[in-house]
Amino acid sequence: MQNDFEVGEFDLEERQALRRVAGLSTELQDVTEVEYRQLRLERVVLVGVWTSGTADDADNSLLELKLLAETAGSQVLDGLIQRRQKPDPGTYIGSGKALELRDVVESTGADTVICDGELSPGQLRQLEEIVKVKVIDRTALILDIFAQHAKSREGKAQVELAQLQYLLPRLRGWGGNLSRQVGGRAAGGVGIGGRGPGETKIELDRRRIRERMAKLRRQISGMSTSRETMRAHRQGREVPAVAIAGYTNAGKSSLLNRITGAGVLVEDALFATLDPTVRKARTPEGRLFTIADTVGFVRHLPTQLVEAFRSTLEEVADADLILHVVDGSHPDPEGQLAAVREVFADIEGALDVPEIVVINKADAAEQEVLDRIARRERNSIVVSARTGAGIDELLELVERELPRLDHEVLMLVPYDRGDLISRAHKEGEVISVEHGGDGTVLHARVLPSLFHELERVGKPVERVG
Template identity: 65%
Template sequence: MTHPTPQTAGRPDDAEAADAAEARAEEIVARILSRRGTALASTASQRENRESDDGSLEREARAATRRVASLSTELEDVSEVEYRRIRLEKVVLVGLDLPRAAGGPAGAQDAETSLAELAALAETAGSEVLDAVIQRRDHPDPATYLGGGKAKELAEIVSAAGADTVIVDGELAPSQRRALEDVVRVKVVDRTALILDIFAQHAKSREGKAQVELAQLEYLLPRLRGWGESMSRQAGGRVAGGQGIGSRGPGETKIELDRRRIRERMAKLRREIRAMAPSREVKRGSRRRGPIPSVAIAGYTNAGKSSLMNRLTGAGIMVQDALFATLDPTVRRAQASDGRVYTLTDTVGFVRNLPHELIEAFRSTLEEVAEADLVLHVVDAAHPDPPSQIAAVRTVLAEIPGALEVPELIVLNKADLADPMTLVALRSQLPGALAVSARTGEGVEELRERLEELLPRPDVPVDVVVPYSRGDLVSRVHADGEIESIEYVEAGTRLVARVSASLAAELTGAAL
C-alpha cells in the first residue's frame, strides 16, 4: 500500500521530509484500517451483547437493509436526480492534512482522528472501507481537491482495490466533485453527503424523514449534473442549421425539469414541516403547563447519550455502536430522590462540520435543548480528542437561539475505557465535570445527586389547609413542590411547602 506525498524539491532535506511524511501517512492509514468493522476506537474492544434489549429488533432491521454488493455504482448507471440515494459498497477514503490557517485540523493526530471518524461514518452507512489516503497540503486544490497528479494516483489505488466509491473527508464544491469523478471514474461522495445518507437511513418518524429529505434536496440542488441529451437546449431556426420548425430542441431540458421538481418538492416539505410544528408545540406545552423541570441530553455522536438515558431512567432506548444511531428525540419521566418529577430528553448527536442543511432542517428538534432547564453535555472521555468534540457541539448549539444560555453539566462518559491520566487532565480543564460510565454504572449516583442540585427549585413558600375535596392540589404539591411538613387536620390537609407561583395561587384560592 503506497500513498505518495506531494512533490518536493530534489534536496536531501526535502527528500527526508517527504519520506517521513509518507511513512507517517502510511502509519495513520494502517491504524485506521486496523479498526475497520468498529464504529470508533473508544468502543472497539468493549462491545456488549445487547440482543435482548429493547433495541434488538431495530438493530436487526437496520442490518437487514445493508447495501447489496451486486448493485453497480458506475457513473453512467446512476440517475443524477437520485444522487442523494447513495449506494455505497466498497470505498476508498481521502483526507487532507491541512495547517490550521487553511482550515485544517492542524496536526497529524487531528488528521488521523478526522479520517478515523470518516471511516466510522462509512461503516455506519453500510460500506466496506478498503483503503485510505492522507495527503499533506497547504490548501485544497480548487480544481480536483487533491491536485491533478494525486487524483491520477487515487484513480490507480481505486482500480487496484476494486473500489466503487471515493469518500472525501471534507465538503466538495460541485465543480471539484465533477472533476474528481472524471479522473477516478467512480462515484465521489463528500462528508456532507455521507452524513445525510446516514440520517436518511436512521430517520423513523414522519417529521424526521421530512427533515432529512429537505436537507438532502437542499444539498443536491446546486450539484445536479447532466449527461448527453439532458444538456441539450432549444435551438431556433438559424441556430439549428436553418431547418426551422421541427428541428428545435426538446424545450425544457431534463436537468431543468429535475431542478423544478426538486424546488417543488422542497416547498411541499417545508409546508409539511411547518404543519407538524403545532403538534410538537402542543407536546412541549403539555410538559410546560406544570412546573416540571426538563433536562436535555446533548453531545457528540456515539458519546453514549442513549446508554446514559437508559441508565438514568430505564427507558430501553436502542443502543448501537454506530454514529447517529438516534435521530428522533425521546422524552422520559424521571424522579428525584426527594420526589420531584422532571423529564429527560435524548437528542440527536452532533459531529464536527455537521452539514448546515441538517441544522436548519432539524432546528425544531434542536430547540428541545434551548427549551430545557439544564443540558447534560455527554463527552466520550475515551475518544482521542474530547476537547474538539466539546467545541463541535457548542458550535452547533450556537446556531440555536438561547441554547448556550442554558446551564450545562459536562459528563465524561466511558470512564471505564478512558486513560486515568486523561480523565484527570479533562477534569482540570473542565471544572465541575463528572466522570461516569453508563455501561458499568460508575459515577451514576453522583451524577443523579448533582443533577438534582442543579434542577430549578420552587421558590414560593406556602402554609395552607387544603380541603379534602381538592386532593388533586395535594398531589401536585407532592409531584412539583418541596414539602417541609404535612398534617391531616379536621378541615383538610395542612401543607407547609415551597411551590411555583402558579401553584401557590391555586393553593391560596382553595385554602380554607
C-alpha cells in the same frame, strides 16, 4: 416497560439486517452517464486534506470518516491524506494526488471514493473524471446515514429536505441533455404551433425539487406544532426540562435509559438516535423533571441538517439544563466538546442554557484523560452509563442546577382539592403531609404557579416550635 425494550431490540435487529450485499459493484466507466445517483456505498477508499492542526488531528478526522462510512454499510479498503495549505479548487486534493488516488482505486477494486469535506459540484465532477468511480463527500455521507436511520414521519421529512437542499446545486444530466429543450420535436413532435423555448430537463428537475422542498417545509412546520404544544404544556405546568446533547455515539441514549429506564434503542453506531425522546424522571429529593434525548452532533455537521432539524434542536434551547455528554474514551474528547458547542452557537439561545459536562464511558477511559477534562470543564462529572457509576451523583448535581423551588408552603388544603396535593408530589418537593379533620396539612417547596393556587384555596398553618 418490557414492551419498550422488546421494541428497541427488534429495531436494532432490523437495522443490523440491512447490510451491504457483497458482489454488487459499479460497472460504469463514465459515471456522468448516471443522472440520479443513489448512494450505494460498498468498497470505498477515503481521502482527506490536512490543512491545519497536528497529524493526530488529521488521523482522527479520517478515522471518524471511516466510522461514518461503516455506519452507512460500506467496507473501507484504504485511506489517504494530502498535506496542503487549502483544498485544491479543481480536484480537492490536486491533480497529482488525484492520479495516485486513481491507482489506489484500481489496485483495491474500490467503487467509491469518499472525501473528508464538502466538495463543490466542480470538484466532484473533475475528481470523478480522473478516478473513474463515484465520488461523494462527507456531507452526502452523513445525509445518507440520516436517511437510513430516520423513523418518524417528521424525521424522514427533515432528512429529505436536507438531501434536496444539498442536491439542488449539484444536479447534472447526461452530456447532451443539459441543452435539450422540452419543445418542438422533443415535446412529442407536435411541430408548428407546438414549439416553444420550454425548459431544459435540468431546469424542470430543479423546479420540481423546489416545489418538493416547499411542500416538505410546510409538512415539517405542521408536524412540529404538536411538539411545540407539548412543550408549551410542560412549561405551563413549570416542570423543569433537561436536554441530553453531545457528540454522536457518546452514550446519550444509554444515559437516558440509565436515568429513566426508557428502553430507547442503544447501538454502537453513529447517529443511532434521530428522533427526540422525552421521558419523565425524578431527582433524589423526588422532584419531577422531563429529560429529552436529542440527535447527536458531529464535526462539520452539514448546514442543511442543522436547518432541517432546527425544530428538533430547539429542545436544547428551550431546556432549563443541558447534560452535555462526551465520550471519555474517545481519542479527542476536547474536539468533541468544541464541535458540539459550534452547533449550539447555530441554535438561538442554546449557549445561554446552564450546562453540565457529563464525561461518559469512565469504565473504558484512562484516568489521566478523565482528570484532564474534569480540570478543564468547571461544571463536570464522571459517569459510566453502562455500569451505572456516578449516576446518583449526577442526579444530585441536576437537583442543584435546576431552577429553584423557592416557595415554601405550610398550608391546610381542603380534601376536595386533592389535585393540588398530587401536583405538589409531581412538580415540587414534599417535606411532609398530615391528614386532619378539616383537610390535609401540606409542607412543601413548590413553583410559583402552584404556590399561588395553594394560597387561593388553602389556609396558612403556623409552625410549631
